[in-house]
Every structure is written in structure tokens, then in C-alpha cells.
Amino acid sequence: MTFAPVTAHMLYPLLALSLASLGVFVYRTLPKRPDSSADSSAKSVPSLTPATHRRMLTQHVVYTVAAALLLAPFVGLHLSRGKLALYPLEPGLTLKTGRECCMQSVIFSRDSARQVLAEFVDIIDGVGRSVDYNVKGQDAILFDLGAAGSRRGYKYTPSLFQHVGDMSTYVQSSGKPRLRSWNFELGLREAARAS
Amino acid sequence: MLGPWRALAAYVAVLGSYLLSLAYAHRANPLSSFDRSGGFRYPLSDGLRNRTLEAVSAGQPEGRLPSSSSAKICIGVPTRARSGNIDYLSAALTSLVAELSPAQRSELHIALYLIDGQSALDQAESSGLIGRLADSGATADSRTTALTSWLAEQQAGRLSQSRSRHGPFIHDFLAGLDQCLEHTAADHILWMEDDLIARPDWYQILQTEILSRLGDDSTWLFIMLFSSETFMYWASEDAWLCTFIHATL
Numbered sequence: 001m002t003f004a005p006v007t008a009h010m011l012y013p014l015l016a017l018s019l020a021s022l023g024v025f026v027y028r029t030l031p032k033r034p035d036s037s038a039d040s041s042a043k044s045v046p047s048l049t050p051a052t053h054r055r056m057l058t059q060h061v062v063y064t065v066a067a068a069l070l071l072a073p074f075v076g077l078h079l080s081r082g083k084l085a086l087y088p089l090e091p092g093l094t095l096k097t098g099r100e101c102c103m104q105s106v107i108f109s110r111d112s113a114r115q116v117l118a119e120f121v122d123i124i125d126g127v128g129r130s131v132d133y134n135v136k137g138q139d140a141i142l143f144d145l146g147a148a149g150s151r152r153g154y155k156y157t158p159s160l161f162q163h164v165g166d167m168s169t170y171v172q173s174s175g176k177p178r179l180r181s182w183n184f185e186l187g188l189r190e191a192a193r194a195s
Numbered sequence: 196m197l198g199p200w201r202a203l204a205a206y207v208a209v210l211g212s213y214l215l216s217l218a219y220a221h222r223a224n225p226l227s228s229f230d231r232s233g234g235f236r237y238p239l240s241d242g243l244r245n246r247t248l249e250a251v252s253a254g255q256p257e258g259r260l261p262s263s264s265s266a267k268i269c270i271g272v273p274t275r276a277r278s279g280n281i282d283y284l285s286a287a288l289t290s291l292v293a294e295l296s297p298a299q300r301s302e303l304h305i306a307l308y309l310i311d312g313q314s315a316l317d318q319a320e321s322s323g324l325i326g327r328l329a330d331s332g333a334t335a336d337s338r339t340t341a342l343t344s345w346l347a348e349q350q351a352g353r354l355s356q357s358r359s360r361h362g363p364f365i366h367d368f369l370a371g372l373d374q375c376l377e378h379t380a381a382d383h384i385l386w387m388e389d390d391l392i393a394r395p396d397w398y399q400i401l402q403t404e405i406l407s408r409l410g411d412d413s414t415w416l417f418i419m420l421f422s423s424e425t426f427m428y429w430a431s432e433d434a435w436l437c438t439f440i441h442a443t444l
Contacts, residue, residue, distance in 0.1 A: 014209055014212075014213045017205075017209050018206050018209045018210060018213075021202045021203070021205040021206035021209065022202075022206055024199070024202035025199050025200075025202040025203045025206065028198060028199035028202060029199045063199075063203075067203060067206065070206065070207065070210055071210075092404065093404060093405055093408055093409075093418070096419065103419050103421075104387065104388045104391055104421045105385070105386065105387040105388065105391060105419070105420040105421040106385070106386050106387075106417050106418065106419050106420060107268075107383055107384065107385040107386075107401070107405075107417070107418050107420060108372075108383065108384045108385075108386075108416070108417055108418075109382065109383055109384075109413075109415070110376070110380075110381065110382055110383065110384060111413075112415070112416050112417065113372050113375070113376055113384040114376060115416075116372065116416070116417070117342070117369060117372050117373065117376065120365070120368075120369055121342070121345070121369075124349055124353060124354065124365075136361060137360075137361035137364055137365065138361070138364060138365045138368040138369075141365070142416075142417060145416070146416045146417065149416070151414060151415065151416035152414050152415045152416060153415070153416055153417050153418070153419070154405075154409075154415060154417070154418040154419070155418065155419040156400070156404070156405055156418060156419070156420055159420060159421040160393060160394050160397040160400060160401065160420045160421060161387065161391040161392065161393050161394070161397070161420060161421035162391065162392055162394075162421075163390065163391055163421075164283055164286060164287075164390055164391065164392050
């Protein structure tokens with residue numbers, strides 16, 4: 001498997017350059033505050049009225065926000081762990097480090113499954129540790145169990161499975177199930193077919 | 196001095212060149228859709244993925260499964276009904292078994308846990324889902340083990356507390372594991388959600404690249420076969436723009 005992963009340090013010069021450019025842009029589009037005490041007749045340019053200053057300030061904010069949004073791909077690539085990311089996932093079976101979202105399929109040995117089941121029962125029964133089920137799902141708890149017992153967790157890349165469900169079984173407080181992936185087309189088409 | 200619009204142009208140019216260099220760096224990454232070195236290609240859009248799903252559904256096996264008591268891997272699949280009668284389970288189960296030889300299929304035991312109760316179990320049996328695609332099914336109502344009985348109580352109580360976001364999923368996870376542990380003697384227990392489809396070569400990869408590599412190592416606790424860190428696709432960058440927008444907002 002030979003490919004050249006893009007590494008994080010490649011980001012820093014480009015990030016510095018882009019931040020500098022963004023800084024220049026923000027500075028140069030910042031309108032100067034109107035000076036009511038100054039003698040406008042002494043200037044070669046017309047004086048800035050408060051109304052014009054407000055309009056320019058609004059434009060400045062809009063430009064700055066738009067420019068900052070352009071920075072999002074840099075930040076996204078830096079933070080994400082996908083295959084287009086700065087830290088591409090290593091293909092094959094790798095040791096899982098840290099807690100990463102989200103687990104939709106997992107395999108255990110029979111003994112491990114028994115251990116996991118017993119430890120989850122203890123947790124739910126309130127033995128040992130306390131878990132807020134609004135914060136931690138089964139994957140987060142599983143990673144904690146592995147880390148606590150120095151037991152290894154692995155992951156396989158690319159995934160052996162792919163998601164097809166758009167309509168989650170998770171029901172929001174409004175009583176309506178939520179959509180949870182961007183693949184809207186399938187769910188909508190099937191819903192239309194079912195009705 | 197650099198004017199504002201030239202500064203902005205420089206900024207966009209840096210951004211663009213960076214993204215292009217990233218795509219170039221991934222040209223020989225077989226996991227990337229920028230890969231130009233050949234190899235397998237997976238669906239890169241919803242439309243292609245839907246066609247794949249339809250092809251999977253069309254490949255459902257006929258006839259009842261032969262009874263097998265020598266399963267090496269038990270697959271526990273908890274399943275709930277969705278609004279609008281949307282059915283992902285048939286596609287999920289079909290994708291698991293469609294490409295397997297009879298010998299490979301006999302090494303699997305697919306155990307359903309039907310969270311919606313006896314009526315869902317009856318429907319799964321009458322429709323042939325259990326017997327044709329899955330090997331067995333159970334519900335919390337059947338109280339087949341002490342754990343399922345206990346889980347049913349927890350589902351009504353602690354795990355289903357209002358505002359408990361993950362409680363029902365933890366219940367489903369444990370129920371899926373329990374079905375396999377109690378009803379088979381399989382060496383490995385695979386748990387999966389009911390709205391996934393498997394790669395055609397999933398079983399070969401599981402055997403040759405995952406389980407055989409770990410061998411007799413008894414220190415491993417779990418192996419994740421699918422996680423959302425690669426988002427919802429086999430090739431994550433299919434959704435990278437959506438991901439950035441989603442993450443940004």
C-alpha cells in the first residue's frame with residue numbers, strides 16, 4: 001500500500017499565509033471612525049458621516065464573516081479523521097486510540113462479549129461508576145471499559161458496512177423521528193412508496 | 196500595501212491550491228475517490244448507493260435455511276419498526292448472506308431481537324424473514340433469559356428516562372449480544388444496527404484480514420467494523436463538503 005498521506009505540518013505554512021491574508025483583508029476593509037470635531041473643509045476627501053460609517057461597518061462584518069467561512073475547509077481538514085483529512089485513516093486493522101464517534105457494528109470474542117455484557121449490567125445497576133446516558137452511548141462506555149482494563153480495541157478501515165438508514169429510531173422530544181444522514185433521497189423515496 | 200481585495204484573492208488562492216494539493220496527494224490512496232490506480236470502486240453518490248441497495252434486495256435467497264448448530268459467528272441484530280413502514284432490515288440481512296457459499300452461510304447464525312414485541316416477531320416469521328434470511332428471532336416479551344427480562348425492566352425505567360438520549364440504544368446493543376450468547380455457542384459475536392449493508396466481500400475480509408490476524412491474542416476486547424469517523428460511506432470524502440458545512444455550522 002503506497003500512498004503519500006498529507007501530514008499536519010503541511011498545513012501550518014498555508015494556514016499562516018491564509019490567516020495573514022485574512023488579517024490584511026479585515027484591516028483594510030475596517031472603516032475609520034468619523035471625527036465630528038475635525039474640520040472637513042481641511043481634508044481633500046469628503047468626511048465620513050455616521051450613517052456611512054455604519055453602512056461600511058456592516059459591510060466589513062459581512063466580508064469578515066464570509067472570509068472566515070472560507071477558512072472552514074482548513075479547520076475541517078485539520079480536525080477531521082476521514083480519508084481526505086490531514087490525518088488519513090490507516091487502511092486495514094489498526095489499534096483504536098481515543099474515543100471516536102460512532103459505532104454501528106462491532107465484533108467480540110465470546111469471552112469478551114460476556115465480559116462486556118456483565119460490565120454494562122453493573123454500570124446500569126449503578127455498581128462502580130455512574131454514567132449519564134444522555135452523554136455516553138454504548139461506544140463511549142465500551143472505550144472506557146477497554147481503557148480501564150488495558151484491553152485493546154481495534155478498528156478496520158475501510159468499514160465493512162455502510163449506512164443506508166436515514167430515518168433513525170431515535171425519537172426526539174417533539175415525538176418525531178429524526179433524519180440522521182445526508183442520504184435523504186432513499187428515505188424519502190421509500191416513505192413515498194410506503195404511503 | 197496589499198489592498199483588501201488582493202488580500203482576499205491571495206487567501207482564496209492559497210485555499211484552492213491547498214485543496215488541489217490535497218487531492219493530488221491522495222491520487223494513489225486506494226481508499227480515496229481521488230485514487231487513479233484502479234481497484235474496487237464503491238458508490239460515490241446517493242443515486243449509485245440506492246441502485247446498489249436495490250441490487251442487494253433483488254438478490255435475496257430463496258427457500259428456508261438449513262438448520263445449523265455449528266455456527267462460528269453469531270450476528271445479533273436488534274431491530275425496531277420505523278415510521279412509514281420503512282424496511283432496512285431485509286436489505287441488511289440480504290447483503291450479509293447474498294455472496295456467501297452454503298458452507299460459509301452455515302458458519303453464521305443471524306439472531307434478530309425484535310424490540311416491538313410479539314407482533315413484530317409473528318410478522319417476521321410469517322413473511323419468511325426468519326427462516327429465509329435470519330436464523331432465529333426473539334423479543335423482550337418472550338423473556339427467554341434472565342437478562343432479557345431484566346432489560347425489559349430497565350427499558351421501562353432507567354435506560355428510558357426522559358431525555359436519556361443513548362439509553363434505548365444501549366438496551367438494543369445488550370439485547371443483541373444476549374441473543375447470541377444465550378442461543379448459540381459461536382466463538383465470535385458480531386453486533387450490528389439494522390440499517391447497514393455489508394460489503395460483498397465482508398466475510399472474507401473478516402476471516403482473512405481481521406480474525407486470523409489477531410489469532411490467539413486474547414487481549415483484544417472489540418473490533419469496530421463500522422464507525423462514523425468514516426462518516427456514512429465507505430469513502431468518506433463523498434460527503435466531505437457536507438461535512439465541512441455541517442461541522443462549521
